[in-house]
Amino acid sequence: MAEMNKETLIEMYKRMNHARFFEEKVSWFFARGMIHGTTHLSVGQEASAVAACMALNDDDLITSTHRGHSQVIGKGIDLNKMMAELLGKITGYCKGKGGSMHIADLSVGNLGANGVVGGGHSLACGAALTQQYQDTGKIVLCFFGDGASNEGSFHEALNLASVWKLPVIFYCENNLYGMSVPQSASMNIKDVAVRADSYGIPGHTIDGNNAIEVFNKIKEVAAYVREGNGPVLVESKTYRWLGHSKSDAQAYRTKEEVESWKEKDPINYLYNYMVTNDMAEKEELDELKKTCKQDIEDAVAFANVSDNPPLSSVTEDVYA
């Protein structure tokens, strides 16, 4: 497991910047109609996703969501193959058959993003059952949102994981809105984490824009889960800066609210933390940020020169 040291924080800062620049590039593509379909961007949620993944062991597993780009970048990913997938290319993670909502890389424990809200809950239970049964020592982190915690699958999965003591961290990225509906109109509680009580498991609420707090809490609960104590529910409060998907006028929230959250920029927070605590020089971080931006440009270049999948591939891989 990564320790909270300079090397880890630098890597975290790098992945958060990759996530930010990736999303900004995708947004730019969409505005120009250069990407097919839709996408759900996670700008503003980088600390919540990246720091959580980095507190895991490299061979631990995650299930990701429709708003999953920061999550899978956090777990460790080849940006070229990811960008190629969004552009529908044969060199993409899913050979152009999955797109934005289905980035998966089983080789690094990323069991895939999910287009169905709450679709990952029960898959995470199954993945955790495999770890428990085979005694691998690995755990599963299940990403989902506040909206997904209102799905029936949430209840079934947390209950099963609890009675079977499955090694899962149920990790709720609460960005305050299920598409357009505010949390206050979709549940009668302030903190999703209190739902843990119903399953007899620990529940924690953390500041999801504070990468240090996210990292430390996930590291702590990962150790608890890994020891065979059963699942934990962690709620990470955060905010998406952009709309739900590409076609969202955001009439349900004010510009002032969005601006107030931009002031809590998770990337700036980590930057200032590292500088203030003498863990990095400003110049070093600024340079790293530039490199990250270039990495995304390189990924675009890779994707652009990649081929489309051959039409003959359309019937391949339906069955193993």
Place this chain on the structure above:
Amino acid sequence: MEYKEMTYKDAVNLAMTEEMRKDENVILFGEDVGLYGGAFGVSVGMFEEFGPERVKDTPISEAVIAGCAAGAAVTGLRPIAEIMFMDFTTIAMDALVNQAAKMRYMFGGKAQVPMVLRTPGGSGTGAAAQHSQSLEAWFCHVPGLKVVVPGTPADAKGLLKAAIRDNNPVVFVEQKTLYKEKGEVPMDDEFVIPLGKGEIKREGSDVTVISYGRMLPRVLEAADDLKKEGISVEVVDPRTLVPLDKEMIIDSVKKTGKLILVNEACKTGGFLGEISAMVSESEAFDYLDAPIVRLAGLDVPVPYNPELEAAIVPSVDQIRQAIVDVVTNKR
């Protein structure tokens, strides 16, 4: 090969038991499958042999039963999940349809989901509308799933072993009114029937009758009766609906020139329509001497009263009459 007479239910149990002895990644979970032995007693004795780590009772939670199977399968186990009644698979649909069936394709061929979802379908037990449906056509409509409906104890054993060894999600539809039916079952633990391979249960020349599952014994009874009257009926059991043994069906229709399809499920949107269309689109169409006839369940929810319940699915008499009518050109 050594055979032993046993019930359909015991044949299912034997298939699971043999595969679990061979491969420790095979596990069974579902509602009351442990000490209780399953609602229909299919897993009796397995908890005692394999213990609570491999034969696991779940909460009453069909969605997570199916999803947990998919998640376990994609990470290296070969789970068998039991859903107590086929009607309750409706609660497990996201996990089956959107998750298990899609992962391989959606992830560009990198994942495989070797799971079996066992569930008993069919009416005839007086359990009425929410415990009696035959929903196999729903699953046939989802690429990525395989669908198996065994009609005899031997087929139940051989097909379930194939399903467990298959690297895809398989919906294995057992027939609850066949559970106590007996038949000769091969005891060889390598007796495996490939998915997608039908069987000609009776050879004949006057008409082809295709049936599967609970209706198969009725079709065989009608065929045997009519043999005495000089009508030669070829009975084809596809055994797996997806993948379907199209070649066997087409060849049989080309031979007999007449086709009757029989199943228990509601006629509208059912799998018989698919077989009929497949034959119509094939070279066998030119060999047909009569319209294709479907005998299926009525398009009603399954009623409770035993006479009403019996009336909604094809009877032996109705099957016999349909065969006579088709063979004598009355239809």
